Amino acid sequence: MWDLTEEQRDLKALAAQVAAEQYAPRAREWDAGREHLPDTERKRLADLGLLALTLPEEYGGGGRPLMDALIVLEELAKASPVAAWPVFEASTGPARVIEQFGTEEQRKRILPEVASGRTTIAVSISEPDAGSAATDATTTARIDGHEVVLNGTKRWCSGAGFSEKYLVYVNFGPEKGAGGMGAVLVDRDAPGLTFGPQENLMGFRGIGSADMFLTDVRIPVEDVIVLKGGFRKLFTAFSIERLGNATMSLAIGQTALDRTARYVQERRQFGRDIAEFQLVQAGLADMVVQVEAARLLIARAAANAGTGVPATLEASTAKLFANQMAKQVSDLAIQLHGGYGYSEEYEVERMHRDAHGWALAGGTPAMQRIRIASEYLGRRFSQREQAAR
Template sequence: MNFDEGEIVASLREALGRFIEKEMPRSAVAEWDARNHFPRDVFKKLADLGVMGLTIPEEYGGVGRDIFATMVVIEELSRRSLAVSVPYIMAACYAGMNIEECGTEAQKREILPKIVTGDMLFAYGLTEPDAGADLASVKTRAERHGDVIRVNGAKRFCSGAGIADYIYTLVRTGPEGERHRNLSFVLIPPTAKGVTITKIEAMGMKGAATTDVSFDDVEVPIENLVGGEAAWNKGWPMLVGPGLDVEKLEVAAIGIGIARAALDDAWAYAQERRQFGRRIGEFQSIQHKLADMQTQIHAARLTLYHAAWLANQRRPCSSETSMAKLFATEVAKAAALECQTILGAYGYVKDFDAERYVRDALLMPIIGGSSAVQRGNIFKQAMAVR
């Protein structure tokens, strides 16, 4: 086994590091967080680096599918700000991967080149007030009337709907009793008549604001049915296919980015803060905290990278992606809280980034399938091979 990242990924990390220091200074990040603001100008500059094309085939302007490199981008951006890393996921993953996997040729030609240039973002319209982990129970309904699809219903915790170009919406297109055999995906512009978006004030993940979305007789052309007319009632395989596995990895990568930022700040503070005539980093109790954080983050990264490698090879990886998501997000929460502990009172005030790390990290074990859901997935996969 070769654990070297290679020159391409090393160069990618270096380029992202320069970009972050220049375009995403801590002062700007604090402002984005306070305003719940998406810095679209910074996002467009990020697209100029070519990283949006890491999930896009070359014939549509991308550089070819590289899930590992995509996770590296998410991780590095998340070390500084989710206001940029989450929209990156909305473009490269939500839009790029889903259309590349499930779209018609016409949809690919229309959408994929716009992702590469930073001009296309999708929000996920999956969760509903009464459908969280059990997405087969969604009630948002779509009916076909000639060449028009009419949608009625509501989505909850639809992050980024206000900045997206389309809401990638899971809808019921047949009798409720059939569950998995009567679901489809429809692309709904947030600006369409009958769409209402309401912000939900949440603790963290600012920039791609969490929203409620309602659809009241919203009409879109049949061309907006993902996969074309042949995909009517074929949405479930699209949902549980490779895209769902990669979504777990996306959240894991965010978590690792937050954890690394927390460790960096805790380490720097431990070398600067003095008590009882000594730097607090000289006390063994602080050293052990930092050592544990370092070890847990290292293990989480290896778990993520292995699962990303499997996903990129299109090999079965449902269990590995669940393990990565479970472990990395729990590590992120622990690291953020440990950073806050080391900083003491300073870790609790908004002048220090540690306070934001905690708010963001607490969300990671919830989104993309909760830790309980991942444990259930891991158990079921293990039972299947025993």
């Protein structure tokens, strides 16, 4: 494991204790009932100093390096992704976009609300016809005096209907594509904003996902976070979120490994522990190698980022490997648990379902491969040109 400082070990121990006592006992309940984390728990995390570790101290955050937030995120996610979600959003998600690219007035007005646990900001990028091709977004933003008028439909917004605010990616026009793209902040109660029914997803249960419909929604110009043409800034912020995503996958892999290691030493067949069978040992060894490799890739990217933004190549590499690892390791865990792995009681089936969700969120494996090749070669590749040939 990457060496931790004494302070980081204390932080890890605190997060692990809270996760074990408060959240692990409720993980199956949240998954089965698709229940969202109560606001009181979000405030508990804030009071413990675990919520907004990477936000600057002057705005109520911890002022800590990205690595510290990932340490906490992993421990909470080992218990339940629902418990870790507020930390994901505050320390690696949309709040970081405001911290990095917002005005000083916006940071002073918005970030303390996030750091205190009173507000969660969700990100809204995808649309019915704009998924991986985010710059195809057709949700429009028209400046009308001191207001911005928004119209469009957003899809797959995690936290939709539950989060108090939304960082919405919009097109200011008249240019299409990246040249017109920017981002605005929209309140949940803004007139004209409505939500579709909650999606019934394979995993991610308890986090929430729904469509967002914006019909002549008016927001003050002070809530424009990134002006048109700022898509490159927004894309840079993806690297922070991708490390958060990779860490959620790491938590799945580590938990699946830990539970499997216990199980194969307790389960007996043919008069001995199944851990004594070579095929079981080989499967467990593969799990160990993949989890450790993912941990090191994430740690490298986070350590090099410090309190800033990770390198795109390192973040995408870590996300791609960690996402694949979580799917493969959780699948091996199901196999080594035998019939019990297919049962909800042992929870490894839940981990496998969630693993597929993290691979899709924040840029699919296919898109990460394109990004990795582009960064490594120092070249840009247009998928549209390839499709047209």
